[in-house]
Amino acid sequence: MIKLIGVLIIVIGFIMKFDTIAVVLVAGVITGLVGGLGFVEILTVIGEAFIKTRYMSLFLLTLPVIGILERSGLRERAADLIRNMKSVTTGKVLTTYHVIRELAAAFSLRLGGHVQFIRPLVNPMAYGAAEKNFTEVDEETEDIIKGYSAGSENLGNFFGQNVFVAAGGVLLIVGTLGELGVEVTPFAVSKASIPIAIIALVYSAIQNYLLDRRIAKKLNSKKSGKPAAEVK
Amino acid sequence: MKSLLLEIFYVLAGLVSIITAVYALKDDKHPHGKETALFWFLFGAIFIVGKYIPAPIVGVMLLLMGVLTAIKRVTFGSLANAADDVRQKSADRMKNKIFIPALTIGVVAFFVAQVFKSLGGLVGLGVGALGATIIAMIMTKEKPKQFGYDGSRLLLQVGSASILPQLLAALGSLFAAAGVGEVISSGIAGVLSEGNILGGVIAYCVGMAVFTMIMGNAFAAFAVITAGIGMPFVYAMGANPAIAGALALTAGYCGTLMTPMAANFNIVPAALLETKNKYRVIISQVPIALLLLATHIVLMYVWAF
Numbered sequence: 298m299i300k301l302i303g304v305l306i307i308v309i310g311f312i313m314k315f316d317t318i319a320v321v322l323v324a325g326v327i328t329g330l331v332g333g334l335g336f337v338e339i340l341t342v343i344g345e346a347f348i349k350t351r352y353m354s355l356f357l358l359t360l361p362v363i364g365i366l367e368r369s370g371l372r373e374r375a376a377d378l379i380r381n382m383k384s385v386t387t388g389k390v391l392t393t394y395h396v397i398r399e400l401a402a403a404f405s406l407r408l409g410g411h412v413q414f415i416r417p418l419v420n421p422m423a424y425g426a427a428e429k430n431f432t433e434v435d436e437e438t439e440d441i442i443k444g445y446s447a448g449s450e451n452l453g454n455f456f457g458q459n460v461f462v463a464a465g466g467v468l469l470i471v472g473t474l475g476e477l478g479v480e481v482t483p484f485a486v487s488k489a490s491i492p493i494a495i496i497a498l499v500y501s502a503i504q505n506y507l508l509d510r511r512i513a514k515k516l517n518s519k520k521s522g523k524p525a526a527e528v529k
Numbered sequence: 530m531k532s533l534l535l536e537i538f539y540v541l542a543g544l545v546s547i548i549t550a551v552y553a554l555k556d557d558k559h560p561h562g563k564e565t566a567l568f569w570f571l572f573g574a575i576f577i578v579g580k581y582i583p584a585p586i587v588g589v590m591l592l593l594m595g596v597l598t599a600i601k602r603v604t605f606g607s608l609a610n611a612a613d614d615v616r617q618k619s620a621d622r623m624k625n626k627i628f629i630p631a632l633t634i635g636v637v638a639f640f641v642a643q644v645f646k647s648l649g650g651l652v653g654l655g656v657g658a659l660g661a662t663i664i665a666m667i668m669t670k671e672k673p674k675q676f677g678y679d680g681s682r683l684l685l686q687v688g689s690a691s692i693l694p695q696l697l698a699a700l701g702s703l704f705a706a707a708g709v710g711e712v713i714s715s716g717i718a719g720v721l722s723e724g725n726i727l728g729g730v731i732a733y734c735v736g737m738a739v740f741t742m743i744m745g746n747a748f749a750a751f752a753v754i755t756a757g758i759g760m761p762f763v764y765a766m767g768a769n770p771a772i773a774g775a776l777a778l779t780a781g782y783c784g785t786l787m788t789p790m791a792a793n794f795n796i797v798p799a800a801l802l803e804t805k806n807k808y809r810v811i812i813s814q815v816p817i818a819l820l821l822l823a824t825h826i827v828l829m830y831v832w833a834f
Binding site: 337368 | 535538539541542545546575576579580583584585586587588589590591592594595596598599601610611616617618619620621623624625627628630631632634635636638639642643649650651653654655657658659661662665669671675676677678679680681682683684689690691692693694695696697698699700701702703704705706707708709710712713743744745746747748749751752753755756760764769770771772774775776777778779782785786790794795797798799801802803804805806809810812813814816817820821824825828832
């Protein structure tokens with residue numbers, strides 16, 4: 298049981314919000330010590346594993362070109378495209394963003410983010426669509442739209458990223474399995490990530506469609522011709 | 530051929546890190562310029578010469594990097610992007626052409642992996658990144674030096690977290706060397722009868738989700754749960770490792786969607802959007818996360834075996 302101390306250190310360290318890198322290193326060293334390894338032996342295991350997994354950090358090669366593209370307005374152009382789309386409902390705005398976010402993640406583009414896209418663009422557009430279609434959007438509905446907006450970013454990001462052959466997650470799977478004696482290629486893992494990426498998108502589209510119905514049930518449509526005074 | 534090409538790419542990746550160290554050092558407004566520079570220099574050096582020096586020395590270098598992040602001396606500094614209006618003007622001028630270099634990386638990586646199977650996706654990534662850099666150089670007419678600057682800016686922004694996947698893999702091999710997996714699996718074995726594939730798949734997927742919820746980090750959970758549950762109850766039963774591995778990690782992401790521990794994804798955005806309920810993002814994600822988790826179990830059971 299004492300060997301599980303490393304797991305305990307990680308759980309406590311993460312909950313206490315200590316520095317992640319330091320927590321992982323401490324957990325590793327202590328686990329090695331209670332597992333009967335010598336200090337030099339531990340350093341050897343860490344060093345060898347790190348050298349062997351250098352491929353996990355090959356994304357460094359993409360940073361200069363992505364940095365230049367950001368300087369040249371990559372995000373601004375993507376924002377323009379989203380702004381110009383013809384979506385009429387809250388759910389359609391969110392589903393469209395999910396599609397774009399997931400495709401971008403699958404190509405390893407960091408075109409997304411709560412700070413860069415959700416707050417300034419997606420949530421205002423999703424809310425704006427509700428405002429356009431209904432006489433009065435109550436506070437709770439506004440809050441729900443906010444939750445779904447942030448959710449579309451997370452879902453698109455999480456389930457799209459592993460489709461890219463050199464995504465951090467893909468290489469983590471290859472590296473961890475390799476250390477445990479199971480050989481698998483990054484390409485096979487990225488291909489195996491495609492079905493769940495599509496399923497997540499389908500679920501999300503259905504969820505957004507249901508959100509539209511829920512909003513339509515709760516709020517009064519402008520098209521129904523009811524005067525705003527009667528709405529309350 | 531493959532290993533030579535990869536070694537060249539490792540050297541180039543190391544150079545990106547060392548250039549970052551230089552920019553951190555030259556940054557007058559950086560509060561911890563020297564320490565931050567040392568961190569990225571060590572990282573770059575491991576990439577370039579790590580293979581030729583004794584492994585324990587690499588271990589010591591990593592511990593030193595850990596000390597630098599523990600005392601919070603690895604930070605961003607003041608490298609700046611172009612001003613908002615400059616970027617918008619450039620976006621208006623380049624239009625959708627700006628996506629070409631960006632898409633080149635992924636398309637070339639996929640193409641190389643598919644056509645030159647012996648080279649694999651990693652060489653593809655390297656070739657794609659170099660190709661994209663050349664295309665961007667022609668299209669934007671920015672000087673090479675600017676590429677170094679902006680690459681450093683991004684690496685400093687991502688920060689020390691960029692070495693985390695590699696460290697977690699190292700942790701995984703330490704766990705394996707110390708026999709942690711056996712302890713967890715013997716605990717699980719008390720509940721789960723051997724040969725019960727469905728039980729193993731459920732334990733693996735749910736274990737990933739629950740552990741991710743506790744730790745707030747699916748990557749860390751993957752190392753632990755794969756050694757403890759995945760190995761004896763899923764992979765040893767003959768699962769296709771690519772399918773089981775891919776699904777196990779995204780099963781962990783289902784946990785990420787449901788936990789306040791993943792503050793960056795769930796709590797910070799709620800604050801950013803000024804929601805009335807600070808758990809609003811989690812509340813809206815729980816139904817789809819549970820549905821996805823159930824789908825993972827079915828998919829792994831049906832497709833990986």
